[in-house]
Amino acid sequence: MRVVENLNQALRGLLDEDPSLFLLGEDIVDPYGGAFKATRGASTRHPDRVLATPISEGGITGIAAGLALAGDRAIVEIMFGDFLALCFDQIVNFASKSVTMYGRRVPMRLVVRCPVGGNRGYGPTHSQSPQKHFVGVPNLALFEMTPFHDNTATFSRMLDRGEPCIHFEDKILYTQRMYRGGRVDGLLRYDFVGADGGTARVRVEDPDEAEQVVIVPGGLANPVLAAVRSLFLAEERSCLVYVPSQLYPFDLDPLLPSLRRAGRVVIVEEGTAGGTWGADVAQLIHQKLWRDLRRPVRLVHSAPSVVPTAPHLERGVLVQESTIYQALRETEDA
Amino acid sequence: MRVVENLNQALRGLLDEDPSLFLLGEDIVDPYGGAFKATRGASTRHPDRVLATPISEGGITGIAAGLALAGDRAIVEIMFGDFLALCFDQIVNFASKSVTMYGRRVPMRLVVRCPVGGNRGYGPTHSQSPQKHFVGVPNLALFEMTPFHDNTATFSRMLDRGEPCIHFEDKILYTQRMYRGGRVDGLLRYDFVGADGGTARVRVEDPDEAEQVVIVPGGLANPVLAAVRSLFLAEERSCLVYVPSQLYPFDLDPLLPSLRRAGRVVIVEEGTAGGTWGADVAQLIHQKLWRDLRRPVRLVHSAPSVVPTAPHLERGVLVQESTIYQALRETEDA
Amino acid sequence: MDVISGWRAAPGGLPAPTPAAADPTELSALADADLELLLTIRHFELSLLDLFGRGQLNGTTHTCLGQEYVPVALRPLIGEGDHIFSNHRGHGHYLARFADPAGLLAEIMGRQGAVCHGVGGSQHILRDGYLSTGVQGESLPVAVGVALHLKRAGQGRLAAVYIGDGTWGEGAVYEALNVAALWNLPVLVLVEHNGIAQSTATEHQMAGTIADRAAAFGIRHRLVTSTDVNVIRAELAPRVTEVRLTGRPLVVEFVTRRVGPHSKGDDTRSPEELRAIEGQDWYRRYARHHPAQFQRLDLAVREQLADVVREVTARPLSTWTEA
């Protein structure tokens, strides 16, 4: 099953089960079913709760926050994550703040979901990875879609938090397959660690043997796995890969033993350089594992640049499998 | 001279000198002269270029970007930095991107300036330190007002970059005095390091003697200096303090020798926990000085919380002089 | 556009205030409860300015002096099941709904018993279906979302949103009106058009009229120029009922005057203008028209408020546990 189908099932299933759940977004109703088809079929079953909106990203996020305030649950699809820029105020200054700024806990059951990332030739305003801009907002949690995490579980978890969440969905990942049954392929196996099985752990062999640990959000999980596979086949060097579903607040604890053992950590993400999510996770790791690390946490991210449209230029800016492979190959410690 | 007066002189002087410079913002014209009086007198001298706008933060940022695109220069005052949330799209997706996304360099001479920070009892939507949300936007530079940096120089520098800049201005700092002549007081002396004298360096004694180095943006410079002073007087322990004018991209190079010598670095900022500017600077430092550090870079920031209104609650969330003092006192290395 | 009792608003701005002497309309006699509420709001706001003056309050606050009659007139028209979205100038809105000056003052002063434990302060209040927040325009889309919920519940409840004239500068207002009209939602937009935003006169910030902005979305608009609680109430009652029955939005524009400063000590209007505005103030006019009732209640309310101030000021600081 492709990831977008799993997502689509999740959205439809949740709508079937919960009569107080709304789904809002531009062009999300049938027969169109959304720009990336994630909502296909949903409006046909629930025409009163799956609503195509005008082109008003800020407004519809506010409307969803209003539903949440009134006790309903709401999922908003923003057609491209780049347009979260238009919802920044509603997400940061209203929905998230409302959870605590009135002096008592106000549950806000609201998820803003959006496709992110490049390598599709969509150009500078349709290819960004805006995760980093939302890190560190009190009462706002960030999640990213992965090929390991069943979206029904993830969305239930997000809606149950009672805090607004953003769900980032890599556009390339939509069309790739979900992994099932603990195996990625003949070589790579996975299981889950952490509360709610929040983080997938993928390895070639015994996790204790890994010479380095890679932490990567779902969007780049597949390129990382490909690089890990190549590195193992070429040099028999083994990496352990963590793919968290929840990016922020980040639960480092379940990862600590293996990070400590390996002493080498690489964080891979597609966002462009500067103030990245990875830098924040690195800071956590440096604080907790200072004595155990053989070198500083290595960050792999895209160049500090707009994302160009032409594929050959885009490849030069965005993290590619080859970039990751190079980073994993570099052996020398600091 | 108070800092806001220096800022006011800078704005008026720049308007006098450059007939292509515009100043836009809500309630900025005389006799009101802006919510914090930074623009007082400017509109009387330049009524055609100092324009009070409707309450349309996103719109006026776009208008300023249009002026910049047409070859003018523009400064926008956003009444509270919290409302940058409403300009996020214009700043990130238009003004900054325009510099490079058309394949050749397009100079955009545009500064968005805004009061930030708390300790004024203004409440959760008027007290934030939004710097961190703008770190790592390609072609967007971040500056912060300090009591050391003459605002005329800073604004000239920003307008000459040909890239949009945000100038963050601590509200408490407005009413404090500018330092002049290399002396903060009887104890603390300062000079400048780096290109354009971008960073103020403040010390009690010989900078080489400092046992730790503090990096702090202008907004918390005074509380840091107070803590450093107390620590020296109480325990004769000496710190070296760097107060950069430009936060991003951050020029670490001029600081490296002293950071290396001290081996202990503390970064202080008012932003709430998570994905802070300091975490990004820490990452740079960890990469460059891994072998020289005696412990991981220590971050001092506010709690992961909305900023409450009542002063006693606000103090519990925001970094205070006492918080800084405690952090500087903790001696044990990792 | 319907006009209730009075002159029409000029495009964008308000006409110059009539000098006090003219005192155009006689205010009708109010029920004691209404006058008491009006006076409670008035003296609450005056107490705040006084506390500020004496350095007993910090932060900022926006008083609704001169505009008290708007929420008082609306009080019986908006029920407990309705939602109210207030703004920075919201003390009157709150007091008209909850008659709880102590809770609000405690909030503003950060004392025990504060409605929001002192976290929100003057402009961030949530209590039952009442919410205010400090970013202009932000709550209009939120109100539309609440109205969507209410419409589905099908009990004729509505979401009322107060906004000022200046707040029509924000794009969020239009995104919200468009959806409210498209989806036929029971949103009641209450515009307190006081001719000014902070220091900026309406004609310097608004092109066209509020009536035409409602018309742009096919939304009905009602202009209220009266300052008489009874008159306003009688004329708006059927309109508000219509919103409930049809589940469709309505914009009501109150032509009103801000008698006090924007927040504190920041009024840059000319003395003449302020004098003229004071002459229109319901407070002075009602005192002239109905001196006996006025003096009786004014004194009583002043004393009540003084007690509240004393009592709240003496309370210990608020505590916040649920962060």
Added chain:
Amino acid sequence: MDVISGWRAAPGGLPAPTPAAADPTELSALADADLELLLTIRHFELSLLDLFGRGQLNGTTHTCLGQEYVPVALRPLIGEGDHIFSNHRGHGHYLARFADPAGLLAEIMGRQGAVCHGVGGSQHILRDGYLSTGVQGESLPVAVGVALHLKRAGQGRLAAVYIGDGTWGEGAVYEALNVAALWNLPVLVLVEHNGIAQSTATEHQMAGTIADRAAAFGIRHRLVTSTDVNVIRAELAPRVTEVRLTGRPLVVEFVTRRVGPHSKGDDTRSPEELRAIEGQDWYRRYARHHPAQFQRLDLAVREQLADVVREVTARPLSTWTEA
């Protein structure tokens, strides 16, 4: 509201398209240059869809099939000193200004000679006073800023902004219109009202009318229902001149039809609706009304475009040095 030659737009949506048979108005004969430009845009867009179909283009693109006549009619009315802000559906706008299909195709294909070195692609183009970008509504405030600059320069230049009907959902549009009207700025808003936004019919996204939204800000509005380049040009010429002379904004609403998909292969309209829309397409109508001229030029332009496609496709990849 003025209406140029034709039926009035219904509130929000467009009336159902008239079936082909009706062919209500005869299109007047065009100068060869105008027809050539129209055909260049048409065949440019068709070439793109063809290239996509053959897997030779990646990313996305939005063709203006059916709407080509709008920028062609405006071409002589907007001068070199004017600024044009285009949007996602901007190839026609670009070609009408620069007559440079090779540069644009190279941009879309990332080849040498690309207007923006392949960085911007189909919807992010900057050349002289021409700019497009991919976030709906974002360029309206920018255009207001440019108009402020132009007004001050005092040479009667203007800033023209193309937007679609769906883009009226964005709050930025209203923030911009308010300032354009308040400050009397020469902004010419060109609305291509094609009755649809991506997959959403206008009546599902817009309450009220575009005319009333202009009126909300006291901005003049002009409805154009003709698809005849000569007619439109003659009628708009004095209006555009007025914008230059008065330095005041104007909204021109073109009632038009998107003949092709939103981007590629994503048209969910019914076959009947599409057939009716195709019947209104200027291309087929002009071919019928002026067969000789049409066939001569259509063939020539097809061949030109085929050459351009061949030539550009053979170029090496673009290089980007000025990051």
